Amino acid sequence: MPVEHDGISRRRFLDKVTRGAVAVAVAGTTAPLAARLGAEGPGTEMVWQIDPLKCIQCGQCATECVLDISAVKCVHDFDMCGYCKLCLGFFKPQPAELDSGAENQVCPTGAITRRFVEDPYYEYVIDEELCIGCGKCVAGCQAFGNGALYLQVRHDRCKNCNECSIAAQCPADAFVKLPAKKPYIVKHLRMEEHK
Amino acid sequence: MRRRLLAAAFVAGLLLAPTAGGAETIERFPPPDFETDYRLPEFARRAADSPVWQIVDVVLLAAALSAMTWLLLYKRSRNGVAVMTVACLAYFGFIRGGCVCPIGAIQNVSLGLADPSFVVPWRVVIFFTLPLAFALLVGRVFCGGVCPLGAIQDVVLLKPLKVPGPLAAALGVLPFIYLGLAVLLAATDTAFVICRYDPFVPFFRLAGPLHMFIAGLAFLLVSTFVGRPYCRFVCPYGAVLSICSRVALKRVTVTPDDCIVCGLCEDACPYDCIRKPTAEKGELP
Numbered sequence: 001m002p003v004e005h006d007g008i009s010r011r012r013f014l015d016k017v018t019r020g021a022v023a024v025a026v027a028g029t030t031a032p033l034a035a036r037l038g039a040e041g042p043g044t045e046m047v048w049q050i051d052p053l054k055c056i057q058c059g060q061c062a063t064e065c066v067l068d069i070s071a072v073k074c075v076h077d078f079d080m081c082g083y084c085k086l087c088l089g090f091f092k093p094q095p096a097e098l099d100s101g102a103e104n105q106v107c108p109t110g111a112i113t114r115r116f117v118e119d120p121y122y123e124y125v126i127d128e129e130l131c132i133g134c135g136k137c138v139a140g141c142q143a144f145g146n147g148a149l150y151l152q153v154r155h156d157r158c159k160n161c162n163e164c165s166i167a168a169q170c171p172a173d174a175f176v177k178l179p180a181k182k183p184y185i186v187k188h189l190r191m192e193e194h195k
Numbered sequence: 196m197r198r199r200l201l202a203a204a205f206v207a208g209l210l211l212a213p214t215a216g217g218a219e220t221i222e223r224f225p226p227p228d229f230e231t232d233y234r235l236p237e238f239a240r241r242a243a244d245s246p247v248w249q250i251v252d253v254v255l256l257a258a259a260l261s262a263m264t265w266l267l268l269y270k271r272s273r274n275g276v277a278v279m280t281v282a283c284l285a286y287f288g289f290i291r292g293g294c295v296c297p298i299g300a301i302q303n304v305s306l307g308l309a310d311p312s313f314v315v316p317w318r319v320v321i322f323f324t325l326p327l328a329f330a331l332l333v334g335r336v337f338c339g340g341v342c343p344l345g346a347i348q349d350v351v352l353l354k355p356l357k358v359p360g361p362l363a364a365a366l367g368v369l370p371f372i373y374l375g376l377a378v379l380l381a382a383t384d385t386a387f388v389i390c391r392y393d394p395f396v397p398f399f400r401l402a403g404p405l406h407m408f409i410a411g412l413a414f415l416l417v418s419t420f421v422g423r424p425y426c427r428f429v430c431p432y433g434a435v436l437s438i439c440s441r442v443a444l445k446r447v448t449v450t451p452d453d454c455i456v457c458g459l460c461e462d463a464c465p466y467d468c469i470r471k472p473t474a475e476k477g478e479l480p
Contacts, residue, residue, distance in 0.1 A: 019442040045316040082224025155243035162387035
């Protein structure tokens with residue numbers, strides 16, 4: 001026969017007190033974060049990006065990303081482009097012909113399309129489906145051209161890992177965190193800012 | 196013509212070489228003035244995951260936790276839990292690549308609390324809080340069938356062996372040590388170790404560093420004969436949840452009036468979770 005007792009047992013009481021304490025702790029942990037979110041508004045959380053002024057085109061972006069094909073892709077700031085006929089972002093040094101033969105191209109996947117605009121200007125467009133982010137074209141454009149080609153983390157692909165494994169390897173420390181509502185660096189704007 | 200252009204490009208390159216490579220890029224070829232009506236293409240911005248997916252994530256997490264609560268506490272359906280496990284493994288694991296997960300969220304929350312300039316996304320805050328709130332109310336339903344890391348270990352479990360009590364107790368301390376370490380390293384913005392050493396995320400993404408594949412395979416191999424080794428002896432979020440679930444308002448229990456203390460359930464539980472009913476002071480004669 002159950003023993004009659006008034007009130008609650010010691011164990012129930014301790015349970016209740018601990019439950020309350022844990023609930024307060026959880027709420028106390030979350031509240032400041034929620035308050036800050038409310039104050040800062042959406043899109044203020046940080047995402048990974050590459051500072052093109054620091055990037056040294058070492059090529060590790062292509063290999064270090066946790067994704068099979070890197071989230072880093074080459075982008076083109078057309079405002080900086082010289083529309084060179086002999087673009088060393090597109091051609092290998094000393095190409096046999098100035099045409100789009102694979103043997104003349106620096107891009108290992110043929111991701112850059114060269115299109116005639118008007119004499120002597122050519123437009124270069126990157127097919128991001130093919131780009132692997134190796135930065136070979138970036139190195140060529142940086143060394144011999146205006147530096148209009150540069151690498152950026154593409155946020156349609158980036159998982160925004162807490163620990164970006166490319167950033168951990170980057171020898172130039174070029175990975176930065178930007179607010180999610182402005183996740184890209186437009187190079188010519190960045191350079192103006194830098195001056 | 197071609198040779199001359201090439202030579203010019205190389206000379207220009209050599210002359211400007213000292214300034215190249217780093218921060219300063221000089222405009223070697225002024226942007227052309229086009230005579231045709233060519234227009235400069237826009238800089239291609241590619242947006243991140245649409246916020247719709249983030250909302251879907253949060254809604255599905257809440258729905259999965261509620262469904263698990265119903266299945267466990269009211270329906271008491273093992274098959275239901277199995278279906279939930281596989282469904283959550285498919286969605287939170289393979290479709291969403293194991294990210295965001297509440298285990299990793301510990302670090303973002305820690306850094307967010309330590310560094311006021313670090314904004315934790317709302318989805319991460321909810322992923323961190325919701326399973327804790329559920330655990331306070333109804334126990335660890337998150338672990339039971341929502342967590343993809345637990346699920347992947349569950350689906351490979353073939354023949355669970357009992358881990359000897361003292362060993363299990365000793366290993367059971369590890370999650371708390373790992374939790375302390377992870378919070379410390381995250382709060383000081385040193386490293387996010389939980390994510391770096393997440394053994395199952397390489398499987399979810401079918402990509403990742405080789406050593407993590409090996410670690411993941413090792414865990415899966417052990418999972419075939421020890422029920423959920425990662426959850427019980429590593430997972431830092433499980434440690435936090437265990438504190439919550441210990442004082443949960445309601446939880447799965449053996450019906451005391453019907454129990455004949457045969458001990459079969461105790462032997463059957465692959466995770467050594469069921470203990471013999473104990474008399475509460477004042478409740479039993």
